[in-house]
Amino acid sequence: xxxxxxxxxxxxxxxxxEVFEEQKKARILTQKLNTVDRSDFSAIGEIVKELxxxxxxxxxxxxxxxxxxxxxxxxxxxxxNYNCTFLDVAKIVIGDNxxxxxxxxxxxxxxxxxxxxxxSGYEYGIQVTIGNNVWIGGNTVICPGVHIGDNVxxxxxxxxxxxxxxxxxxxxxxxxxxxxxxEDDRRTYxxxxxxxxxxxxxxxxxxx
Numbered sequence: 001x002x003x004x005x006x007x008x009x010x011x012x013x014x015x016x017x018e019v020f021e022e023q024k025k026a027r028i029l030t031q032k033l034n035t036v037d038r039s040d041f042s043a044i045g046e047i048v049k050e051l052x053x054x055x056x057x058x059x060x061x062x063x064x065x066x067x068x069x070x071x072x073x074x075x076x077x078x079x080x081n082y083n084c085t086f087l088d089v090a091k092i093v094i095g096d097n098x099x100x101x102x103x104x105x106x107x108x109x110x111x112x113x114x115x116x117x118x119x120s121g122y123e124y125g126i127q128v129t130i131g132n133n134v135w136i137g138g139n140t141v142i143c144p145g146v147h148i149g150d151n152v153x154x155x156x157x158x159x160x161x162x163x164x165x166x167x168x169x170x171x172x173x174x175x176x177x178x179x180x181x182x183e184d185d186r187r188t189y190x191x192x193x194x195x196x197x198x199x200x201x202x203x204x205x206x207x208x
């Protein structure tokens with residue numbers, strides 16, 4: 001069995017010449033993305049679309065780094081802020097309306113724990129899945145195999161090592177559920193501040 005097949009089956013594999021060859025396209029496109037005129041939003045959007053292969057209104061603020069790009073699936077209205085890193089050895093699947101703050105890292109890649117096995121050169125990738133309407137705070141790290149549910153907020157600086165259920169705020173190292181998101185949160189923003197009438201009217205119109 002070749003190493004690309006082993007990788008895609010989430011088995012241990014070695015990064016050989018065929019694997020490196022697959023990474024070349026992503027390196028070319030991320031180089032292009034990271035050196036494009038930062039004020040040319042249209043050009044950035046086109047490069048992101050080519051990098052991911054499938055996206056609808058996705059935008060990434062460069063710099064951005066990934067291994068393949070083609071292993072990343074994002075839904076509608078995806079946004080990633082500056083300096084995000086996706087190690088997409090396995091698939092990274094992200095739903096609609098997701099926002100990533102600066103310095104978010106998503107790692108599907110891993111290595112055996114025992115040093116003798118690790119030094120053999122074998123590694124692995126396990127899929128990460130993120131639901132719809134998820135906001136991930138800055139400097140968060142999401143580890144291999146994690147599933148984050150719908151309508152979740154992950155606090156800044158979190159290290160997500162285990163699954164997070166729907167409709168909660170979670171944070172910390174390791175990341176844990178802090179509380180559920182409720183109707184009381186609907187018209188508030190920073191630390192319970194109330195959204196003003198003008199903005200709230202606009203929000204309600206957009207929801208209809």
